[in-house]
Amino acid sequence: MDFYLPESLLNKPINIALIGAGGSGSQIATELFQMDSLLRSLSNGVVYLNLTIYDGDKVSLFNVGRQGFYLGDVGNFKAEVLTNRFNMFGQTQWQCRKEYFNPKNVASLANFDFLITAVDKAKFRVDLGEAFEAVKNTKSNLLWIDVGNGRNDGQLVLGHAFSAKNGQLKLPNIYDLYGSMLKNIDESAEDEPSCSTQQALEKQDFGVNRAVSAQATQLIWQLLRYGKISHHGSFIDVLLGTVQPLKIDPNQWAIYGYQTTPMES
Template identity: 65%
Template sequence: MDFFIPQKLINKPINILLIGAGGSGSQIATELFQMDSLLRQISDQSVYINLTLVDGDTVSIFNVGRQAFYSGDVNSFKAEVLVNRFNNFGGTHWKAMNEYCDPDKMTFNGYDLIITAVDKAEFRIKLGEVFNNTQHASDLLWLDVGNGKSDGQIILGHAYRNISSTGIRLPNVYDLYSELLKQIDDASEDIPSCSTEAALTKQDFGSNRAVSAQATQLIWQLIRYAKISHHGAFVDVANATVQPLKIDPQLWAVYGYKV
């Protein structure tokens, strides 16, 4: 089964909110910059990406090498570093918000796609509940990216329960995994790394890049070809496997989601 983006999103600039500028977020931002350049060239500047990057964290020395930062970036805000880099050297007009996102206070109006590249299950739950408790119809898409040590998953779905276009509603990460997310203890997972070696024991080299590549490929397929045949993937770097998440109501029912 294929999913087609609404006609109103075709051949126009795409407004993206990227939450998180760490391992996956910084890689996704870099690939979105490359994508933006290609889209501008093949569309005579009519299709491009407007990105807003949100993260309240600053660059530490242990981020260098593992994330898209250099030693000269240490102690600067991650979102600001990346956005300034692309704006100054790539001619974009992207925006940085040097703050942590609070789903209860965040405004999502005006965006076509939200990408969450955060490491806290609590945040996903909170965001999912905000979307679930909103009654208005919207075609806003939510792409969630998560990583383990050498594996990860991406899930693209509709943010809100009610969509304004015709066609099938894609379940998001909260729809499929809310019960599992509620069992995760963020406190035990979120222990600061005191060295690069310690950081690598939590997330091995290449895992962020592999997961981010699958995420941005989904975005490319949607913008370039206006359709996708899967809405996520499960990636295992250590075993060199990628398993697509098919657009299949019977498969979704296994996770407890019914169309």
């Protein structure tokens, strides 16, 4: 089964919100910058990316090397560093929000076309998923891509953020498929920040962010360049060198306890 790019997103600038500018987020922003250049060239400037980055964190010494930052960035806001870098050297007019996004403000995301969350906190995913579920009667077709990482593996899921509509099939998002599991995750041991590069790498090895980010941005590229995708997520293991796609298949979704519902008219 294929999912097709909504007609409302054809031949127009694409508005993307990126929440989290750390390991995966900084890599995703870099790849979106490259994608923006290609889309401008292919469309004679009609299609391009407008990115807004949300992150209230500052660059630390131990982010250098593991994330998309340099020694000269230490002490500055991650979101601001990235947007200034790309705006200075490209044709972009991207924006930053030097704050942690509050899931209670999901209504403010309705005007975006894509939301990418790169925050490795299960509670944040749950709060965001519940907030999306609570919004009724929105006309937004917002597509939510969530990325997450382990030490040597990661996953991403693309789905509709808000409730379904227009008589079409809703793509389940990360909360739709894994909400119950996310609610049972104990993150108390993960809350302490890493105080050395060695300790940080023990939590997440080199290259994991890049592998997951590449799969996430590839979904956006396939939709914008070719108009459709045949899978809406991936499971990546860098040690085994494997990428397992999450097919657009109601039977596969049923394994996770998600029952498909037609989109509301």
